[in-house]
Amino acid sequence: MGIVVQKYGGSSLADAAAIKRVARRIVESKRAGHDVVVAVSAMGDSTDELLDLANEVSPLPPAREMDMLLTAGERISMALVAMAISDLGFTARSFTGSQAGVITDSVHGKAKIIDVTPGRISSALEDGHIVIVAGFQGVSQDTKEITTLGRGGTDTTAVALAAALEADYCEIYTDVDGVFTADPRIVPTARKLDRVSYEEMLELAACGAKILHLRCVEYARRYDIPIHVRSSFSHLEGTWVVPDPSFTAPDSPEGETMEQAIIAGVAHDRSEAKITVVGVPDKVGEAARIFEALADAQINLDMIVQNISAAATSLTDISFTLPRADGQTAMKALAALRDEVGFASLLYDDKIGKISLIGAGMRSHPGVSAKFFSAIAAAGVNIQMISTSEIRISVIVDEGLVDAAVAAAHTAFDLDATEVEAVVYGGTGR
Numbered sequence: 001m002g003i004v005v006q007k008y009g010g011s012s013l014a015d016a017a018a019i020k021r022v023a024r025r026i027v028e029s030k031r032a033g034h035d036v037v038v039a040v041s042a043m044g045d046s047t048d049e050l051l052d053l054a055n056e057v058s059p060l061p062p063a064r065e066m067d068m069l070l071t072a073g074e075r076i077s078m079a080l081v082a083m084a085i086s087d088l089g090f091t092a093r094s095f096t097g098s099q100a101g102v103i104t105d106s107v108h109g110k111a112k113i114i115d116v117t118p119g120r121i122s123s124a125l126e127d128g129h130i131v132i133v134a135g136f137q138g139v140s141q142d143t144k145e146i147t148t149l150g151r152g153g154t155d156t157t158a159v160a161l162a163a164a165l166e167a168d169y170c171e172i173y174t175d176v177d178g179v180f181t182a183d184p185r186i187v188p189t190a191r192k193l194d195r196v197s198y199e200e201m202l203e204l205a206a207c208g209a210k211i212l213h214l215r216c217v218e219y220a221r222r223y224d225i226p227i228h229v230r231s232s233f234s235h236l237e238g239t240w241v242v243p244d245p246s247f248t249a250p251d252s253p254e255g256e257t258m259e260q261a262i263i264a265g266v267a268h269d270r271s272e273a274k275i276t277v278v279g280v281p282d283k284v285g286e287a288a289r290i291f292e293a294l295a296d297a298q299i300n301l302d303m304i305v306q307n308i309s310a311a312a313t314s315l316t317d318i319s320f321t322l323p324r325a326d327g328q329t330a331m332k333a334l335a336a337l338r339d340e341v342g343f344a345s346l347l348y349d350d351k352i353g354k355i356s357l358i359g360a361g362m363r364s365h366p367g368v369s370a371k372f373f374s375a376i377a378a379a380g381v382n383i384q385m386i387s388t389s390e391i392r393i394s395v396i397v398d399e400g401l402v403d404a405a406v407a408a409a410h411t412a413f414d415l416d417a418t419e420v421e422a423v424v425y426g427g428t429g430r
């Protein structure tokens with residue numbers, strides 16, 4: 001049997017009892033004959049607590065020190081898990097991201113993994129140890145500083161380790177039984193997916209499904225690592241994230257090759273804001289000027305909508321969405337452009353939410369948008385913006401109406417389970 005990489009999230013490691021339970025689970029895999037490498041997150045909500053603490057101490061904590069602080073959370077987990085394993089008669093070695101060979105670029109707070117050199121992990125495995133790695137962190141190749149990979153980054157650590165160690169697959173243990181057709185906290189009748197393709201999972205993750213870190217799915221697709229998302233609180237089979245729905249991963253039950261569903265799920269996101277630049281002169285280069293200013297401010301945009309200009313005025317409006325956290329920076333950057341571009345005003349709205357319908361089947365099935373928009377209309381929800389990709393339709397709506405719109409779309413596409421399947425075992429959803 002080969003190497004298996006497992007990841008345990010914060011809600012699976014909330015307290016001492018939980019850590020002992022996870023240790024037993026890790027030991028089960030070792031007993032089954034696997035070489036086991038485990039990436040751990042910080043306990044419970046401790047990353048949020050560290051963030052709160054930092055903000056109490058300083059309104060603008062230096063990014064380097066923030067990473068030094070936050071990486072401590074995962075170090076606590078790794079050592080405690082290793083201790084609990086040794087009580088079960090097995091030996092474990094814990095390693096920080098840097099010791100484990102996770103090499104990143106030098107961007108504090110959202111570093112990208114550029115290489116994994118798992119020499120120490122491999123020798124620890126050869127010596128018969130279980131390996132525990134602190135997730136969400138690495139060391140910068142050029143600055144030699146400790147970095148973090150962005151919130152939820154332990155998923156990415158796990159998949160990167162799986163790729164570097166040529167593991168058969170990567171198991172992501174969490175507080176729900178798998179990937180659901182919608183967030184079970186909003187839609188209790190959400191259904192667990194047995195399989196989902198990398199492509200659909202990428203869209204789900206990018207559109208706010210918090211179950212997997214987006215970068216982790218990109219990594220898995222690039223290196224062809226099947227991911228098994230499952231609960232650490234049950235022994236149920238979870239969701240396999242795989243190249244295509246007919247793929248059967250090693251150790252997974254033979255799937256009846258089901259006909260692929262048209263829609264994989266409905267995702268939602270309440271972390272964005274909307275800015276409208278009102279009355280932009282309809283001239284060559286205006287959009288370029290506006291978006292260059294936002295790029296210079298390092299802001300990642302999501303949807304962008306520009307209407308045709310009104311014939312009478314030759315003026316148009318441009319709206320876009322962006323992370324709420326970047327809202328004020330963006331407004332400042334744009335305000336500075338006002339005279340140069342000559343637009344009339346700026347509107348800012350952060351009481352919005354995005355709902356996305358995702359499914360590879362929409363490529364070949366007409367009428368999906370019509371059905372989606374009718375369901376949202378029937379729920380009495382007004383659509384403010386629309387954008388699409390080949391396998392996704394997203395709409396922006398009023399923040400307070402997100403739950404209703406998600407539930408309506410979920411029902412319209414027959415995604416509701418007849419019995420409640422979704423159990424949320426832990427976590428505060430923070």
Ligand code: ASP
Nearest residue numbers: 041047136151152153154
């Ligand atoms: N502890 C970090 C966070 O809460 C990383 C992770 O959980 O994956 O974002």
Ligand code: MG
Nearest residue numbers: 010041042047
């Ligand atoms: Mg966490």
